[in-house]
Amino acid sequence: MLIDWSAPWFGPVADAGRTVQAAQAQGLSLPEALNRHAAGPLIAVSQSDLPEGVAYEAFIAATGRVPTRENPHDLFNGLIWHRFPASKRQLNRLQAQAIAADGVGAVRGPLRDAITLFDENAALLRAPEPLWRALLARDWPALFVERRRAWAQARLVLFGHALLEKLAQPYKSITAHVLALPVPESLGDDLAAWDAWLAERLDASRLRAKPFTPLPVLGVPGWWAANADPAFYADRAVFRPPRTA
Structure with a gap:
């Protein structure tokens, strides 16, 4: 490819x-x-x-x-x-422990499903707090239009390898599962530090709760030319409102 x-x-x-x-x-x-x-x-x-x-x-x-x-x-x-060697090792440990405890059945079970989801499709975000509020609320106009300039102080890093594979042939609806745990500003852009920070936080109880929030990645300012037009975000099939709306 x-x-x-x-x-x-x-x-x-x-x-x-x-x-x-x-x-x-x-x-x-x-x-x-x-x-x-x-x-x-x-x-x-x-x-x-x-x-x-x-x-x-x-x-x-x-x-x-x-x-x-x-x-x-x-x-x-x-x-x-x-x-991300430390984080990948930790995910593998959790998978192996779950297999040792429960065996390999017809279905993975909630924990292994969550670990697989993270491994395949997760992303990490360091961003100002107003961007986080808008993301968690799925307030796409606030996230991508009203607070667009704030993305200059943000960094999104894709962890999921299936997510990256999809982006080799990008299309608008590709959506990451962002870990709903902000990467600390103190880590800067040092991805080795991000890896150590993440590995310490990947545990069975946290992952079982599926602490993720969706983010259509081609909406990120600067990542896709078409999103310079605010109308890009009007596609409700991609930029979906919260289920409670």
Whole structure:
């Protein structure tokens, strides 16, 4: 897949992504390219290393190896392991603990569902308090039009690898699940500090409560040319009001 690494939503993983794809173009497999150019705390291995009947998350926890397919989904997963190693390790621990306690059934269960949702689709936000109020209220005009200038003091970082994969071919309705816990201003733009902060807050009780709020990411000022027109946000199929409205 041709990926435009210059897109703003790819910023935190763009340099590593370019390098890994260049290595693939030279003949390396995706696991080899990740291990050489975007190493995480664990070793990327071929999907064929995952034994039949063994849960993916349990295998990672037991072996320190991440089965990796040759596709964009697993490319982005590897890049997030590289960028947010402590948080990815913590999510894997929680998954493995849940599997050890409950086994692997026909359904994941509430905790594993919440962990998977975070892993696949989460985003982190550092923003002024008025933006947070508008986001939690799903007050899209306030968030994106009335307080548009305040986004200059904000930073949205995408964590979910499925979310990033969708944005390789962007469309208006792509929506992130923002962790409803503001990233402290004191962390600045140091994503290693964001990772340490996040890993300390990922626990079973918090995730089971699904503390997320939706954000259509192409509404972020500066992320999509069309949103310079306020009419962009009038699409109620994307910018939905609260359910209680």
